[in-house]
Amino acid sequence: MMPKLNASNAVAALMCAALILLPVYSAATGNIFILTLFTRITIYALAAASLNLIMGYGGMMSFGHAAYLGIGGYAVGILAAEGIGSGFIQWPVALVVSALFALLIGALSLRTRGVYFIMITLAFAQMAYYVASALSRYGGDDGLTVYKRSDFAGLINLSDRNQFYYLCLACLFGGLYLIWRIVNSRFGLVVQGVRSNEQRMQAIGFHANRYRLVCFVISGTICGLAGALLANNTDFVSPAVMYWTRSGDLMVMVILGGMGSLFGPVVGAIVYLLLEELLSQFTEFSGLILGPVLLLIVLFARGGIMGLLGRMRRG
Amino acid sequence: MYLVVEQLLNGLQFGLLLFLLAAGLTLVFGIMDFVNLAHGSLYMMGAYFAATFVAWTGSFVLGALMALGATLLLGIALEYVALRHLYGRDHLDQVLATFGLILFFNDAVRLIWGPAGLALPLPTWLTVPVQIIPGVYYPAYRLMIIAVALAVAAMLYLVVMRTRVGMLIRAGASNREMIGALGINIKLLFTLVFGLGAALAGLAGLMQAPILTVQIGMGENILILAFVIIVIGGIGSIRGAFMAAIFVGIIDTMGRAFLPDLLRKVLSGAAASTAAPALSSMLIYLLMAIILVLRPEGLFPAAKR
Numbered sequence: 001m002m003p004k005l006n007a008s009n010a011v012a013a014l015m016c017a018a019l020i021l022l023p024v025y026s027a028a029t030g031n032i033f034i035l036t037l038f039t040r041i042t043i044y045a046l047a048a049a050s051l052n053l054i055m056g057y058g059g060m061m062s063f064g065h066a067a068y069l070g071i072g073g074y075a076v077g078i079l080a081a082e083g084i085g086s087g088f089i090q091w092p093v094a095l096v097v098s099a100l101f102a103l104l105i106g107a108l109s110l111r112t113r114g115v116y117f118i119m120i121t122l123a124f125a126q127m128a129y130y131v132a133s134a135l136s137r138y139g140g141d142d143g144l145t146v147y148k149r150s151d152f153a154g155l156i157n158l159s160d161r162n163q164f165y166y167l168c169l170a171c172l173f174g175g176l177y178l179i180w181r182i183v184n185s186r187f188g189l190v191v192q193g194v195r196s197n198e199q200r201m202q203a204i205g206f207h208a209n210r211y212r213l214v215c216f217v218i219s220g221t222i223c224g225l226a227g228a229l230l231a232n233n234t235d236f237v238s239p240a241v242m243y244w245t246r247s248g249d250l251m252v253m254v255i256l257g258g259m260g261s262l263f264g265p266v267v268g269a270i271v272y273l274l275l276e277e278l279l280s281q282f283t284e285f286s287g288l289i290l291g292p293v294l295l296l297i298v299l300f301a302r303g304g305i306m307g308l309l310g311r312m313r314r315g
Numbered sequence: 316m317y318l319v320v321e322q323l324l325n326g327l328q329f330g331l332l333l334f335l336l337a338a339g340l341t342l343v344f345g346i347m348d349f350v351n352l353a354h355g356s357l358y359m360m361g362a363y364f365a366a367t368f369v370a371w372t373g374s375f376v377l378g379a380l381m382a383l384g385a386t387l388l389l390g391i392a393l394e395y396v397a398l399r400h401l402y403g404r405d406h407l408d409q410v411l412a413t414f415g416l417i418l419f420f421n422d423a424v425r426l427i428w429g430p431a432g433l434a435l436p437l438p439t440w441l442t443v444p445v446q447i448i449p450g451v452y453y454p455a456y457r458l459m460i461i462a463v464a465l466a467v468a469a470m471l472y473l474v475v476m477r478t479r480v481g482m483l484i485r486a487g488a489s490n491r492e493m494i495g496a497l498g499i500n501i502k503l504l505f506t507l508v509f510g511l512g513a514a515l516a517g518l519a520g521l522m523q524a525p526i527l528t529v530q531i532g533m534g535e536n537i538l539i540l541a542f543v544i545i546v547i548g549g550i551g552s553i554r555g556a557f558m559a560a561i562f563v564g565i566i567d568t569m570g571r572a573f574l575p576d577l578l579r580k581v582l583s584g585a586a587a588s589t590a591a592p593a594l595s596s597m598l599i600y601l602l603m604a605i606i607l608v609l610r611p612e613g614l615f616p617a618a619k620r
Contacts, residue, residue: 061407108604112611115350115406119546120607123600126539130600134593244539248352248414255411285426291419298412299400 007309012263015270019169023162035165041273042168043229046175048253048265050222053179055251056260057188058215059195063118064105064125065250068098068220070132070242072227077144077237087150087158091228098224099217101128106216110209125247132239143238146231158232168229172266175222180262182218191215256297258306267305317451322572323565324447328457330564331464335519336537337544337556338471339512345551346487347505349398350406352413354516354541355534356420357393361386361517362524362533363424366433375438382521383514390513394506402505421531432530435521460522467518468557475553484508488551540567543603548615555615563599570595 019042026035047069054060075094084090105124112120138144149158158164182188194201194208201208231237240246249272257268275293279286301308340354364385369378393416401409437456444452475481483504486494495501520534527533544563548555575591582590606614 127597130596285422287418287422291415294415295412
């Protein structure tokens with residue numbers, strides 16, 4: 001099936017091509033900064049895409065998604081500090097711990113709905129934040145330096161700028177492909193059905209909360225992967241990664257790009273982080289502009305940037 | 316024993332302060348159905364205004380009153396310019412827009428007052444300790460916070476339960492469209508309620524200012540606590556917010572004061588000194604999670620819509 005040629009698909013295709021070719025541009029111009037910036041952007045895009053899976057398709061407004069960034073990061077950091085440097089151990093542990101955390105808080109949080117769900121996910125993320133702050137053996141409040149990036153036995157070298165960028169990009173594309181498959185599968189259709197009418201889905205015999213919970217766990221696991229990447233990228237992990245404003249940043253990326261659109265969170269992450277970076281180049285008070293811009297986007301561009309593009313096509 | 320009394324009073328004082336913040340939040344949430352993350356910024360602005368005006372006028376009381384007026388005006392201006400266009404929109408849109416406002420206010424404060432925090436010195440007549448029961452002294456300023464907050468709570472109760480405006484507020488909370496259809500100017504009512512909430516947040520900020528430093532981001536920690544309170548208390552319920560605020564204030568303070576010693580009796584020294592700070596900071600969130608799991612609508616849910 002050939003995807004329709006319209007503004008949003010064209011933007012998504014161009015964006016993917018640009019992301020793939022970025023290291024070439026960076027090597028040609030010697031601009032290393034743009035590569036490190038976009039490494040960070042792809043990682044946050046993956047985290048935002050995982051949040052979009054539950055927010056956009058599942059209707060679950062999690063305000064504690066940054067917790068998984070921290071959990072994935074701390075899994076890598078703590079194992080590295082204990083002398084286990086192999087990525088083949090670190091990364092599966094990061095994923096499994098994130099999945100277990102998501103399973104636990106999902107099982108409890110999914111008893112509530114609406115604003116209460118937003119608040120209970122926030123509460124659990126804050127708990128994770130305080131636990132991390134109290135890990136005095138692993139840096140506590142000050143955070144934990146990761147002295148050596150995950151070691152993949154010569155398969156891939158994470159300390160190489162280009163290889164690490166492509167690894168992050170591969171994780172992003174892999175994550176997006178997985179989300180796309182999930183959304184279009186029978187499972188994904190049930191989850192979306194539950195979002196639009198829970199009673200009806202229950203009545204035709206689907207155990208709504210079980211579907212929701214599985215979706216919630218998948219999303220948390222993907223975000224845990226982003227956390228493992230992030231710890232490797234910054235060579236550092238600290239409780240600040242899990243603070244509620246970080247969850248807010250992720251939410252902003254999803255809504256800004258367009259909730260419930262596959263590439264929306266990627267666009268959102270790129271625009272939000274680029275804007276932040278560009279503004280900080282010529283003013284140290286970037287929030288003075290970024291804040292009102294967010295407000296204006298909400299007021300005048302419903303459905304985020306992808307929604308805006310979709311409307312452009314219809315004229 | 317004296318320590319327990321002192322900590323109980325500290326908890327009460329903190330709880331009442333949280334109530335001032337939560338009352339505005341729950342009114343705005345309950346009546347306009349509006350999630351305002353920027354409520355913490357108004358709290359911060361109250362503190363900064365107070366520090367500025369007190370230094371300017373040289374009088375604590377006069378400066379505080381001016382700061383209160385300034386936050387009220389700021390709240391009304393904010394509602395008029397931006398937020399009124401967001402009523403009736405999705406909660407997520409409101410979260411995004413008010414998150415933008417937090418970024419704006421933080422950097423605006425950094426631009427105007429600089430990145431370093433400010434101090435708000437107390438006048439000497441408020442720094443003396445007062446003997447409350449024989450042998451127990453308590454700072455006069457904290458007693459004043461308790462008195463002012465209790466007075467405001469009582470006034471709020473009278474206004475909401477006994478006046479015509481209060482009746483409209485309650486009617487607005489139970490059915491917004493209907494009171495609009497009955498010819499009440501809800502736009503004006505909403506602006507007033509928002510201004511009232513802003514002034515309460517500003518009051519909380521300026522009263523907290525002499526105890527902590529006035530700094531950027533001071534509203535963000537406490538905002539989450541205020542949200543916890545309105546969720547525990549039941550959204551839209553002022554009575555629920557009052558009970559929950561005092562409950563949260565006392566549990567948080569007592570936890571921080573006594574949990575380390577309690578844990579040391581059960582665990583080894585090293586384990587206790589690791590677990591205690593985490594556990595005492597988590598206590599409130601743990602409490603909220605338990606309450607939400609058991610009673611998903613909060614302890615004192617407002618009347619059903």
